[in-house]
Amino acid sequence: MYNFDQLLILFSVLLLLVVVFSFINEKTIKLPYEIGLVVFGFIFVVIYIIGRNLNLVHLPMEFINLYREFDFTDFLFKGILCFMLFSGASRIEFGDFKADKFLIGSMAVIGTVVSTVVYGLLFFGLGYLIHVNISFLEACLLGSIVAPTDPISAMSILAKAGLPKRIGLIIEGEALFNDGVAVAIFATLLTALKLSASSISVISFAWGLTTEILGAVAVGFVVSFLLFEIFKRSNDNFIKIFTSLLTVMLAYLICEYLVFSGPIAAVICGLYYATGIAGMKRKNHRCMSEELHNLFYSFWSVVDNLLNGILFLLVGVILLNIKNINTLSVEMIFVIAFGSIVFNTIARFLGVYASMIFNRNPPKGKGMRNSKFITFMTWAGLKGGLCLALIMGTSISLATPTYNLFLVATYAIVLFTTVVQGLSVGKGYIFLSKNKVILNQKKKNYKIADKLIK
Template sequence: MAIIVSIIIRFAGGSIFPETTKKLFTLISELDFTEVLMGAMLNFLLFAGAIHVNFIDLRKQKLPVLTFSTISVIISTFVIGFSLSYITPIFGIKLPFLYCLLFGALISPTDPIAVLGILKKANVSKSLETKITGESLFNDGIAVVLFAVILQLTHTSEAAISFGSISWLLAKEALGGLLLGVLLGYSASKAMKGIDDYIVSVLITLSVVMGGYLIAHSIHISGPLTMVAAGLIIGNYGKREAMSIVTKDYLTKFWELLDEILNAILFLFIGFELLLIPDFETYWIISVVAIVVVLFARFVSIWIPMLIVPFKPKLNKGSLIMLVWGGLRGGVSIALVLSVTDPDYKELLLEMTYLVVVFSIVVQGLTVGKLSNKVQLPEPKNKPQAS
């Protein structure tokens, strides 16, 4: 709804409500969407999503989740980068190769918030749901590091970043974030075990999210992966060993409610970010082409691992279709593109990103449920609660 409202305001608001539209433009331009999402909302949403994931189900799908959240992101980034570097000159657009790669890095990760919201209503098998959910929760870490490395390369003509430094940065961000998350989740679970008070337990989980992000940010490791790991530990070990039935029920309902509220706010922000694009009509053709390129890259990044990685059981054609179409993009991509400062290319990157995200949420999101009913999937959906 926010996206539809923003489109109406973008194209008709200036003539119908000129003063109100002008004030709204000013208000939104002053909002630091990148900081609001990456520094606050994303941490709560990732924790809320991870706390409901059954670790046993996730462990069964560990190889596909690990593959799709790492190798597939890298493949997609380079497929998009090389494709756009050849396609953009056809439309008279000069976009350097590094900026094509930069777009590939920011648009390749599937968005956990969009994915989790859509999968609640889609009729997909439990194993496939776990693959898509697990990938979306874990792929932000490597995508953010890739984006940061490529962005740094765009600012220097000297390739001061070696393969070793990139590998170390990836390992530090990912492994450090996971380790911190496990420690925080285990410590919080132990603290809750000796209390058995649902109000205090909720406050402990809130402190894990807020304090965990500050610690991760201060020691330069992945905040998103910290939240995912902490949520998985508390949602599985904590619920099983440290919570009474009453506490477990209240904690689950609290995070479900917070998840719904923050999702609504996030999609409102995504809708209004459209108003920041000054000349939306300038790059709309290449933006439509970018949608096709991103979907093609998603297909290649899933198809290649399916050919060479020994998944058990092997993924079938229906799973491939659902993994491609169910890989939604969302607020994370918009937050990353808004952090690009180069005025020569920011408008183009922003418009391409926004159109891909809108298409992903509106078209893919609204049709993924119907598509799952037409595609033959290996098993009926079953949603056991994390114990």
């Protein structure tokens, strides 16, 4: 348990690294903010590990111990995730999802389940080939960890890729909602693993998943409805901001107590506030001034960017959490990392494909056929802090060699999708849709001549 001084030291060091790495990135290679932090964080860790092994670099043991005691899972799930999801969702209205609600729903549920099973089968097969003792249940557990697209990565990176609005909303909508599904699958498989269960009841799994999601939606709506009434009626702008903070915190805590999906409740709260604020502005409500509108979104933008920076930095340095790295050879790390990236792509493709089969309104347009849309959505499936938080949550349940393998696999996927796919997703859209594009580098804005979807 940290005392106040330790928390202040840890937060100060993290913020220092965020500022320094962001400044270096801004003045040198100019990668997007989040990707730059991942890259420089990773480089920092590699230099540290090499320097430590050569006895050239030594960090104070007090700080090393402080970092090792840091609970990344609690930090994300019980700390910052609810605020980041609320901030991202508060920029989207409920009506924006109207045209693609079936597609987003099927990708969030069917796509996640299919990706979990497919990845589990492939990784189990790899373990058999390289003579690593991994059970099928453990392989599926890893599949549930890497199956969901991360909402934080999607909203912060893809929003800057210059994609058409509808495509961006589909990606963001899936990412916002599929984390609850993935967490439910993960919790079920982890419980079965602890109980040494060889099979899982489909009925209990479906019931648990349904209650967790619907319960979270209900809590989000009820809390948002009650507190937004205060938001509408108050004449003090700061009370309004405090009310929005209270809304997401209260909804998240209630869901934690009732064992519902807190992240989904946070998303519902954000969507509710976005829809309510937009409605007040359209009606010229007396309590919705331009000053309040700017203050609300400026405040949540600062919160979002600060927490994003810390999270993506932690993604870059998470390799420090490997236990007894001598259990892994260089050849093993390479095979696991490469295989995981390939398996993730295959599983993601089949998950999107399965979602399209059950979709009533598949996106169609002269720029991109369904096959190309599936290919693009496969490449746009970025992974991030959510996956790493889940794998960190298995550190006690899994044996050290298995945990190290899973951490390497998860980290390889997160690093590859965040950096490689995150940097190329905009160009991938242009290539697949064959649009004529004018790229304004200064404004970082794509102007699309031919629209993807009518």
